[in-house]
Amino acid sequence: MVEHTVKAFDEDITRLRGLIAEMGGLAELAIQEALEALVTGNEELAQQVVDRDKKLDRLEGEIDAMVVRLLALRAPLADDLREIIAALKIAGMVERIGDYSKNIAKRVGRIEGRGRFEPLTLLASMGELAAEMVHDVLTAYAARDPLSAREVIERDAKVDAFYDSVFRNLVTHMMENPATISSAAQLLFVARNLERIGDHATNVAEMVHFAAVGHYPTDIER
Amino acid sequence: MVTEPLSQRSNAEPKMRARDVSVFYGDKKAIDAVSIDIPSEYVTAFIGPSGCGKSTFLRAFNRMNDTIASARVEGTIELDGEDIYKSGMDVVQLRARVGMVFQKPNPFPKSIYENVAYGPRIHGFAEGKADLDAIVERSLRRAGLWEEVKDRLAESGTALSGGQQQRLCIARAIAVEPEVILMDEPCSALDPIATAKIEELIDELRGRYAIVIVTHSMQQAARVSQRTAFFHLGSLIEFGETSQIFTTPRESRTQDYITGRYG
Numbered sequence: 414m415v416e417h418t419v420k421a422f423d424e425d426i427t428r429l430r431g432l433i434a435e436m437g438g439l440a441e442l443a444i445q446e447a448l449e450a451l452v453t454g455n456e457e458l459a460q461q462v463v464d465r466d467k468k469l470d471r472l473e474g475e476i477d478a479m480v481v482r483l484l485a486l487r488a489p490l491a492d493d494l495r496e497i498i499a500a501l502k503i504a505g506m507v508e509r510i511g512d513y514s515k516n517i518a519k520r521v522g523r524i525e526g527r528g529r530f531e532p533l534t535l536l537a538s539m540g541e542l543a544a545e546m547v548h549d550v551l552t553a554y555a556a557r558d559p560l561s562a563r564e565v566i567e568r569d570a571k572v573d574a575f576y577d578s579v580f581r582n583l584v585t586h587m588m589e590n591p592a593t594i595s596s597a598a599q600l601l602f603v604a605r606n607l608e609r610i611g612d613h614a615t616n617v618a619e620m621v622h623f624a625a626v627g628h629y630p631t632d633i634e635r
Numbered sequence: 636m637v638t639e640p641l642s643q644r645s646n647a648e649p650k651m652r653a654r655d656v657s658v659f660y661g662d663k664k665a666i667d668a669v670s671i672d673i674p675s676e677y678v679t680a681f682i683g684p685s686g687c688g689k690s691t692f693l694r695a696f697n698r699m700n701d702t703i704a705s706a707r708v709e710g711t712i713e714l715d716g717e718d719i720y721k722s723g724m725d726v727v728q729l730r731a732r733v734g735m736v737f738q739k740p741n742p743f744p745k746s747i748y749e750n751v752a753y754g755p756r757i758h759g760f761a762e763g764k765a766d767l768d769a770i771v772e773r774s775l776r777r778a779g780l781w782e783e784v785k786d787r788l789a790e791s792g793t794a795l796s797g798g799q800q801q802r803l804c805i806a807r808a809i810a811v812e813p814e815v816i817l818m819d820e821p822c823s824a825l826d827p828i829a830t831a832k833i834e835e836l837i838d839e840l841r842g843r844y845a846i847v848i849v850t851h852s853m854q855q856a857a858r859v860s861q862r863t864a865f866f867h868l869g870s871l872i873e874f875g876e877t878s879q880i881f882t883t884p885r886e887s888r889t890q891d892y893i894t895g896r897y898g
Binding site: 419488489 | 853854857882890893894896
């Protein structure tokens with residue numbers, strides 16, 4: 414990409430992109446560790462996920478402030494404008510992904526009789542898929558690659574299918590073993606959170622696409 | 636060159652139509668085979684780096700380049716279908732129909748009243764003093780200057796502030812009932828408040844006149860125009876809806892220029 418005549422603007426944009434990448438890395442780690450804590454019952458790890466979420470909140474705040482400053486001082490246009498608006502929205506979405514992971518981590522201590530839950534392995538696989546979507550959409554962001562972004566969007570259907578499967582599985586489980594209802598209900602929320610993470614990764618992918626080419630993937634190709 | 640259709644484009648004939656227009660200064664080609672339609676209903680902005688030929692091209696629309704001995708125009712420019720470069724064209728009449736506002740306000744060293752009355756009088760637009768008074772008031776009102784000067788019409792136009800002088804020049808241009816107004820960086824010598832007043836005025840005049848504005852301010856082009864043409868090295872690179880040009884330009888040269896990457 415051709416550099417701006419005003420070098421400081423390039424530095425600002427590089428810094429903004431760096432902050433988004435940092436948020437993405439933290440969010441991906443949060444999903445993985447929340448799931449690991451859930452499957453193994455590691456409450457210490459779960460607490461780490463909860464504590465680390467504050468860092469995501471701080472980074473989002475930093476990005477918000479930077480975007481406001483860039484809009485006011487640089488009056489960006491065309492791809493610069495799209496880049497900066499996309500960063501603002503992506504930061505919000507990744508922060509939400511962090512919140513969902515934190516929510517999963519908070520449920521770790523409320524699951525009883527881990528060994529009895531076959532759906533836990535399903536949730537682990539579902540979480541892996543969601544974490545991969547987050548990882549890949551941030552790779553697409555870093556590369557400004559609309560095709561990879563589309564590929565991530567297509568993957569959301571798999572996460573949704575997982576959700577349906579986990580849901581049915583857990584409901585069956587609850588009907589057969591009413592004593593597990595309390596724990597199973599917690600797992601239903603976990604599945605729901607993972608499904609929402611997939612949706613947010615999809616939204617991020619749409620913004621990556623918008624920033625790169627100027628329209629959303631759902632718009633008619635012009 | 637990329638041209639995008641306007642989504643709500645009228646079927647009406649363009650007010651002015653340029654076809655394969657080239658402008659030379661001696662042997663140097665300043666504008667190279669540019670074709671463009673200027674519609675009545677819109678403000679059209681010409682943008683581009685210094686020396687890209689946008690002002691030269693603007694001045695071709697009312698034959699202002701005729702005053703430069705070495706300047707030569709090829710191609711055709713039509714006003715309502717009539718070639719303005721045909722032999723026997725009344726250039727004075729043309730410039731009344733296609734008015735111009737310049738970079739620096741240039742009121743005549745006469746009274747505010749005379750600045751506006753001069754054109755209608757020499758073109759025989761007014762029948763008597765009352766008629767002329769009415770034209771002066773109407774023009775000053777349209778230019779958003781009436782309330783500020785109505786009690787001192789006899790004062791010299793040059794005594795006004797820069798922003799008021801520029802609005803006086805706009806009043807002078809519209810006093811002769813033009814169909815097109817060409818503006819060559821009309822706000823470059825004005826402060827932000829005077830600039831905002833001119834921009835507001837441009838917005839109010841839109842629809843009544845076809846307006847073409849040359850500006851170095853991207854934000855100004857974005858604020859006042861509905862269509863934007865980007866020129867580079869004498870060529871028209873991209874012409875489209877302003878909102879499209881400033882959010883999703885199709886040409887990388889347009890993008891590089893408006894985002895400040897122009898080397």
